Amino acid sequence: MTNAGAMLDTYPQDRDGFDHDLLVACLDACFECAQTCSACADACLAEDMVADLRKCIRTNLDCADICATTGRILSRHTGYDANLSRSVLEACRTACKACGDECSQHADKHEHCRICADACRRCEQACEALLASMH
Amino acid sequence: MTNAGAMLDTYPQDRDGFDHDLLVACLDACFECAQTCSACADACLAEDMVADLRKCIRTNLDCADICATTGRILSRHTGYDANLSRSVLEACRTACKACGDECSQHADKHEHCRICADACRRCEQACEALLASMH
């Protein structure tokens, strides 16, 4: 729970067409997932079996980058461009699905991967819900 | 309230010397401030008086960038380097102070600046507390 909802309500002009609650949920999910994936990449790096977690680390880094960028873009409403928003939401959904799938394969051995897989699923679903509301 | 605390508790090795609760508070503050400053920059851009908010927009963008970077760096514990951590925390504290000061000058006119000034103060104090605990 961030300031995302409170800030959204102070935007001084008519806003883009995003549903208020779906947008806030997606913003929160993106920032949470960015933090969680950054932490999971580092925890994987510290595991004895780091050599088996290479793909997981890489996917975590990618997902952290895309979630952070998506969270920033969704924080902006001025000069809204539906094509651009849709395109970045699709990339974020794809990254979250890839990272959630990868982390869930290590979830029984590593609690950080289990928590991270959950954060990725939530963010994937939040992107999906926001995308669905655009049509 | 993010996953920051839960993820921290899953780190598989002995961690750097940061106090647990101060670190979680600083992580949450950095990610919150990054989102809030991104949103405040965009809300300022949408104001009729945008020409009077140029410095506020720029400082918001800087603060968002530094808070995001600080949040990522604090999410990592492997290969901890106290000098590097201290240096980025000092930069983050400086940026949050600058942005809090700037936003507070517009807080009576713009609710987004008021909320953002508060987020900057919280993050400045969280960085300060974490820095103080390092000595």
Add this chain to the structure above:
Amino acid sequence: MTNAGAMLDTYPQDRDGFDHDLLVACLDACFECAQTCSACADACLAEDMVADLRKCIRTNLDCADICATTGRILSRHTGYDANLSRSVLEACRTACKACGDECSQHADKHEHCRICADACRRCEQACEALLASMH
């Protein structure tokens, strides 16, 4: 011209399927466009007619964020995921097209928008070429 090509040649394993020269060109274009869009957003903010450049500033900020993220993701080869790469390249192409279109509308008045429109076009085409080579 960055280190991108030299670094690519040192990657210690078999790499993903990207064509070497198209990948280097896309990496360089992404980092150049990220810098140029950040500078153009700030130059627009300093113009007397800033109120007419709101959409341009916002699109510049989005494009800078996506190009930076795409450049990072393309810098990684370990655990390559074609779906994720394709998705972020499509988002980057979309953002560069949007920003190139917007900046080109101000190119006669503002030299920074003219230079930025060119950087966006180059990056859009580099993403397009890399995407085409994936099929």
Add this chain to the structure above:
Amino acid sequence: MTNAGAMLDTYPQDRDGFDHDLLVACLDACFECAQTCSACADACLAEDMVADLRKCIRTNLDCADICATTGRILSRHTGYDANLSRSVLEACRTACKACGDECSQHADKHEHCRICADACRRCEQACEALLASMH
């Protein structure tokens, strides 16, 4: 060699006090170092001896983040704040020194670490030169 110099020359107002050539050199060094460190982190991750490169990977990721943020902040001139600029330049110099030191320890074994150590040294020196010019 990016657009950094060309964009700087189009800034429509009186600029901050940074020396033109030192600023352009620092901008180029920051973006180059951000890309190189991202690539070096990934190349380290792909090495057979990844377990010995944990600290190198982490420092690369930190340095990439700080260089990217510093490059963005130096791309802005509107509403210049000397304290904030100095603080982020100091953090960038510290991160580049830490990463250059770490990578140089692996430079004989890994060509990517050798190239990356050089990029970090260049960026450290560019930050140092820009900082020195501020006094």
